[in-house]
Amino acid sequence: MKRSRFILAAGAALVLPLAPLVAQDSMPPAPYAYRQLPDPAQEAKAQALMETLRCLKCQSQSIADSDASMAGDMRNEVRTRIAAGEQPEAIRQWLIDRYGDYVSYTPQVKPLTWPLFAAPAVFLALAALLLRGRFRRANLRKDKP
């Protein structure tokens, strides 16, 4: 069909100049943004850390899940530092110092987040209370003839 051929031609004309433009997005891509560390143990460590760091430019994605150039730079940073032998938690702290608590998907324990960590305990206690009351009543009933 004529129309589809036109679209194809237009498409090719559009894609060809766009491709380098897209590539330019993150000027020279950081070396470890899209490359894994050669040592699988180190890469696993880096991966585990990256999954718990927030991509600051995206909505609710970790830097391990994002094409944003900033996420790429952060992946590079994490992999480089892991390769240099830094501990994951030290890297996290470094990033928090730079970007604030927001960057870490693992909430930091501090007075402001105490309620967050108390929540599971509170819910567990509530659940125990609720169940206990119900079952105690049930048992009382059972004792009666």
Add this chain to the structure above:
Amino acid sequence: MIAELGLAILWMAAALAVLQLVAGALALRPQGAGMVGVVRPVAVAQGVLVALSFAALITLFVTTDLSVKLVAENSHSAKPLIFKIAGTWGNHEGSMLLWVTIMSLAGGFVALVERRLPEKTLIATLAAQAFVSLGFYAFLLLASNPFARLPQPAPEGAGLNPLLQDIGLAFHPPTLYVGYVGLSIAFSFAVGALITRDVGPAFARAMRPWVLGAWIFLTVGITAGSYWAYYTLGWGGWWFWDPVENASLMPWLAATALLHSVSVLAARNALRAWTVMLGVIAFSMSMVGTFLVRSGILTSVHAFAVDPARGSFILALLAIYIGGALLLFALRAGTVTEGARFAFVSREAALVFNNVMLCGILGIVLVGTLYPLLTEAFGVKVSVGPPYFNPVSAIFAFPMLVVMAVGPLLRWKDDRGGRVAPVLAVPALLAVAVAGAAFASGVNTLPALGLGLGAGLALASLLPLRGRNLRRTPLPVWGMVVSHLGLAVAAMGMASESAFSIEKLAALTPGETRQVGPYALTLDRIDPVAGPNWTALQATVSARYAGGDAVVLTPQARVFANPPGTRTESALKTRWNGQLYVVLGEEGDDGRWQMRFWWKPFVPLIWLGGLLVGLGGLLALVGRVARDVKRLVAIDKITFRRERQGR
């Protein structure tokens, strides 16, 4: 013209909702008998009118009427027809109109078919339903008119976000909305029953199909949404504990608890107050979800402040409905007794335990989702993500899986643990063996436990069928078995994905090969291709599983022009034992192409399990409705005979 007509019809529907509320309230008074006949027809008419109004909006999108603001801002003349239609609800105003449409249609349907409930309770239910929908009418008509015109027609529409131009969008939001709205019906039933103080098995049986229906749609909606995120976002993630996802998960958790407690109420006349409470919570959660998604508060508290009218409106609705319902509950709860009692070891007790566990997970998700908003108010932005949600929800989820295996085997009212223990020995051993083996081979604690519990539960979920004649087993029993099996299957899929996924990032020139798990992957070539409103670079990749024949995969990197944007189109190859996931990235300076590969063993089990859960719900629904229809026909016959004899 169509826009004005749609708006006029919407106003008329809102007026009918007012009438439905007032007539309903009057009919409930002792001297209000004259109003009884009004409520049902009005509810039906209201449903029809809103549907017409929604049809008008769809027409505007299909014809791309650019003088309408909403169309100009969200559509484009060059968009494929299916996305023009789906674009109707791919925006704020349209999705709210869709919400009201589904809600009023459902209300009209209740008015048409419901005959088990005492007339007064039904009228109270329809009045409550009108009250809820009025809030949404007000929201639409006063704060987000979908039919507003532009002073000057736009030359061309702004288009739809490329991420949303996907067949998943066409079905995802309506599916979730049907679920939310089904819960609003359950809520209205609960309020109606509270008003007339008539909480019992008849009420539970009337409410159950709606809860079941809502729950099926939520299940399928969440499953589909997760798969959609999995293949469109291009990084192999399937659940992000994103607030929007949590907004759909919370009503599901509450609905799951409600579904089980409604069944106890219907079968055993127990858990009355608890069921009503869960009805209120379930709808509250869908309102909280709507508020989170629609107010813009998620991106940040500041985005909320930019357009506070809408957010405040939903917040006010939320306060009125939930506050009002809780107040009513508090006033009436004393008069609603808990009903029949049961022992510590009984099916009811197992159901109560899991209800509490579900509420525990719900509480965790709610706190984790809202906490960042809270700290932002104190000037500190924090993130709460998978490292919090995964282990903390597991505290409640794992005991729940154990009790799920045991509960269906217990008898109602009173049972002995010793009776079921021998039957459960095999699944328990299987669970321990699988978890132990996974643990020994270096799998982390959570996925190892997930694998073990999933395997044990999968086996145990089939046990209720033992000793039964499979042909004569009632459909609801099949439904329970299939749903529980589905949850076990999904749990194994999740654990397997987390434990065994292999990720490989590679920079390839055409002709190069990489090994990823059992697959050898060769990049054959890169070509430009074009679609109706996008252009793309497409990689052709040959994948050989364990040295076998090549399968061709074609991942794309798409570029959209209206509005400008990019989207990776991942290519998937599903096998019985896992899924290969291939993504094309950018071209590097050295002419190599960045490619991302994942081999995810058994990952499709996540969505297969989700679908099984939904299928189980469907079986139960069909079984229940068929039985109800049979009973109604029988009652009709009896009344008919009596009338004839009376003559």
